[in-house]
Amino acid sequence: MKVQKRLILFIILLLLSAAFISGCGEKQESSQQTSSQSGEKDKIVIGAALPDFDDKWLSYLQDGMKEYEKAQKDVEVIYVDAMNDASKQLSQVENFIQQKVDAIVLVPVDTVSAPEMVNKANEANVPIVVVNRQYEGVENATAYVGSESIKAGLMQMEEVAKLLNGKGNIAIMNGQMGHEAQIKRTEGNKQIIEKHPDMKVVLEGTAEWDRAKGMTLMENWLQSGKKIDAVVSNNDEMAIGAIMALEDAGKLEDVVVAGIDATPDALEYVKSGKLKVTVFQNAKGQGQGGLEIAIKAAKGENVEKFNWIPYELVTKDNVEEYIKKWQ
Amino acid sequence: MSSQVSVVDKREKSKVSSSSKEKVSRILNRYGMLFILIALIILMSILSPTFFTTGNLLNIVRQMSVVGIVAIGVTIVIITTGIDLSSGSVIALVSVAAASFAHPDTYPLIVPIAIGLGLGLLTGVINGTIISKAKIAPFIVTLGMMTAARGAALLITDGRPVGNLSDSFKFIGQGSVLGIPVPIIIFGVVGLISYILLNKTKFGKYVYAIGGNEQAAMIAGVNVDRYKIFVYGYAGLLSGVAGIILTSRISSGQPTAGVMYELDAIAAAVIGGTSLAGGIGAIGGTIIGALIIGVMNNGLDLLNVSPYWQQILKGVIITVAVFIDSRKNRKS
Numbered sequence: 001m002k003v004q005k006r007l008i009l010f011i012i013l014l015l016l017s018a019a020f021i022s023g024c025g026e027k028q029e030s031s032q033q034t035s036s037q038s039g040e041k042d043k044i045v046i047g048a049a050l051p052d053f054d055d056k057w058l059s060y061l062q063d064g065m066k067e068y069e070k071a072q073k074d075v076e077v078i079y080v081d082a083m084n085d086a087s088k089q090l091s092q093v094e095n096f097i098q099q100k101v102d103a104i105v106l107v108p109v110d111t112v113s114a115p116e117m118v119n120k121a122n123e124a125n126v127p128i129v130v131v132n133r134q135y136e137g138v139e140n141a142t143a144y145v146g147s148e149s150i151k152a153g154l155m156q157m158e159e160v161a162k163l164l165n166g167k168g169n170i171a172i173m174n175g176q177m178g179h180e181a182q183i184k185r186t187e188g189n190k191q192i193i194e195k196h197p198d199m200k201v202v203l204e205g206t207a208e209w210d211r212a213k214g215m216t217l218m219e220n221w222l223q224s225g226k227k228i229d230a231v232v233s234n235n236d237e238m239a240i241g242a243i244m245a246l247e248d249a250g251k252l253e254d255v256v257v258a259g260i261d262a263t264p265d266a267l268e269y270v271k272s273g274k275l276k277v278t279v280f281q282n283a284k285g286q287g288q289g290g291l292e293i294a295i296k297a298a299k300g301e302n303v304e305k306f307n308w309i310p311y312e313l314v315t316k317d318n319v320e321e322y323i324k325k326w327q
Numbered sequence: 328m329s330s331q332v333s334v335v336d337k338r339e340k341s342k343v344s345s346s347s348k349e350k351v352s353r354i355l356n357r358y359g360m361l362f363i364l365i366a367l368i369i370l371m372s373i374l375s376p377t378f379f380t381t382g383n384l385l386n387i388v389r390q391m392s393v394v395g396i397v398a399i400g401v402t403i404v405i406i407t408t409g410i411d412l413s414s415g416s417v418i419a420l421v422s423v424a425a426a427s428f429a430h431p432d433t434y435p436l437i438v439p440i441a442i443g444l445g446l447g448l449l450t451g452v453i454n455g456t457i458i459s460k461a462k463i464a465p466f467i468v469t470l471g472m473m474t475a476a477r478g479a480a481l482l483i484t485d486g487r488p489v490g491n492l493s494d495s496f497k498f499i500g501q502g503s504v505l506g507i508p509v510p511i512i513i514f515g516v517v518g519l520i521s522y523i524l525l526n527k528t529k530f531g532k533y534v535y536a537i538g539g540n541e542q543a544a545m546i547a548g549v550n551v552d553r554y555k556i557f558v559y560g561y562a563g564l565l566s567g568v569a570g571i572i573l574t575s576r577i578s579s580g581q582p583t584a585g586v587m588y589e590l591d592a593i594a595a596a597v598i599g600g601t602s603l604a605g606g607i608g609a610i611g612g613t614i615i616g617a618l619i620i621g622v623m624n625n626g627l628d629l630l631n632v633s634p635y636w637q638q639i640l641k642g643v644i645i646t647v648a649v650f651i652d653s654r655k656n657r658k659s
Contacts, residue, residue, distance in 0.1 A: 053481075053486065054477075056486055056487055059485070059487070202631075203631050205631070205637075210583070210584075210586070212393075216390050217628055219386050219390065220625050221629075223380070223382065223383040223386055223625070224375070224377055224628070224629045265488060265490055
């Protein structure tokens with residue numbers, strides 16, 4: 001009996017550790033890469049500090065980097081995941097500096113802790129390229145690659161205003177409050193709404209970037225009895241949640257729903273006409289651009305301080321083009 | 328084995344009757360929170376004319392059914408002085424696994440359901456086995472499962488959602504029977520089964536006995552290890568049920584689903600009068616606790632309260648509700 005119990009416990013531990021090892025696979029891979037690289041000095045080694053491997057959009061950004069990496073000779077990129085922990089990211093950046101990588105690509109966990117990381121890299125004379133998340137003082141970094149969040153909000157709302165002929169009641173669905181993208185996208189929305197005297201914000205709430213929460217919020221809004229002409233969401237997942245709630249209530253025909261990100265799921269909703277507007281933030285483009293600039297900086301070439309990857313408006317008319325991009 | 332159990336049962340009876348005082352306070356707990364729920368409903372009805380409508384009330388219960396089902400499992404775990412932090416991540420794992428087998432014209436409906444429930448049960452049994460056999464604190468074990476299950480969900484899907492689900496699968500979360508949304512029916516059935524389990528069976532007696540005094544229960548002959556595995560297994564199974572409903576409701580398996588649901592579930596249990604010190608708690612109380620959270624979320628949305636204030640108000644209301652409740656208990 002006792003032996004059997006121990007055996008069971010052993011098997012469980014084995015399974016758990018197997019799960020653990022496979023989960024940490026990517027990290028191990030990267031540490032192996034570093035050790036193999038220390039011997040070959042002619043290779044350019046780039047350290048890529050990403051906030052969260054689990055984030056869908058960021059995984060596309062990482063894909064962009066990986067694709068660009070493959071197309072290059074003698075470039076190896078070490079990817080590390082900060083798991084949305086700023087202090088972890090700081091130590092990862094410090095490790096990169098210790099490992100003497102040729103350049104760092106940094107997608108900051110948050111914009112408060114980023115300047116410290118940039119300073120550390122500058123002190124050690126390691127070029128550092130900040131990607132995707134902009135903050136005040138980002139010019140201290142070697143370069144910035146990204147899109148201006150506020151432009152997405154402006155572009156999204158302009159299209160909605162056009163669809164509503166410049167008048168109507170707007171409900172704004174915010175992402176996680178306090179995120180840079182939430183603040184700027186909503187700010188962009190409101191700037192456009194202010195320009196139209198017949199448009200006003202009647203409802204505003206947060207669904208924390210999440211589809212299920214977007215659905216719940218929309219259901220509650222529908223219960224409020226307020227007239228809503230458009231739901232303008234900070235991202236697509238929440239917009240899809242809103243669409244599902246509106247469909248359930250049979251009111252999707254009367255409401256324009258707009259999102260941002262142009263995720264593959266969202267593009268299907270655009271294609272079927274349920275999601276009227278989304279905005280494509282070029283994840284792969286940003287990843288590729290970030291790595292490209294980092295490699296240039298590593299080679300000692302001059303780079304532009306600000307490198308804007310433009311947003312693109314996606315509607316039913318051009319959706320096919322974007323569906324192809326994800327394939 | 329059956330003779331062994333019946334002996335245990337006799338020994339248990341004397342112990343359970345001595346805890347009838349606890350039972351009284353448990354009942355008080357339940358009705359105290361019911362009063363707060365009714366007060367909240369009256370307040371919201373005055374503030375918002377559209378709050379007290381059949382549509383909206385059904386809406387609230389449907390929205391809370393996922394967290395409510397998880398909270399029922401968590402309640403039983405907390406009664407044994409344990410905790411389960413893995414529920415939200417298990418929901419995500421179940422969500423992507425079930426969704427992967429729920430595409431139209433592939434497998435019959437039973438396959439994704441069985442996989443979802445089986446996976447939930449498995450994670451719970453692993454939790455329970457490690458907690459009871461290896462004697463590691465439940466907080467740590469379920470924290471480990473929380474991380475590992477989320478990792479597994481992301482691993483399976485490469486971090487991306489799984490869409491294109493069959494209509495029969497979608498019915499679980501989106502359909503209605505006789506005007507009642509299916510999630511509410513499942514919530515009710517789960518509540519009823521759990522109530523019977525906890526109040527009418529030996530299992531329930533032992534759960535309270537373990538929570539009241541684990542050492543005494545063990546001396547009285549309760550196979551504490553086995554019941555702990557049952558309890559965590561049941562909590563895992565209910566996370567599986569919740570995961571299937573959530574997936575069906577949003578028509579997609581999401582590896583990022585269910586974030587923080589474990590804390591909402593624990594909050595519902597605690598608001599509902601479950602004591603984190605163990606031994607005290609009831610299914611009815613937890614359902615009321617879940618409804619209090621649901622009414623708050625819904626009411627604050629209806630009133631268009633700013634998202635910043637919503638967070639502050641929710642925190643205040645949860646703390647005040649539990650404070651009033653604990654005062655009342657002390658007086659009694």
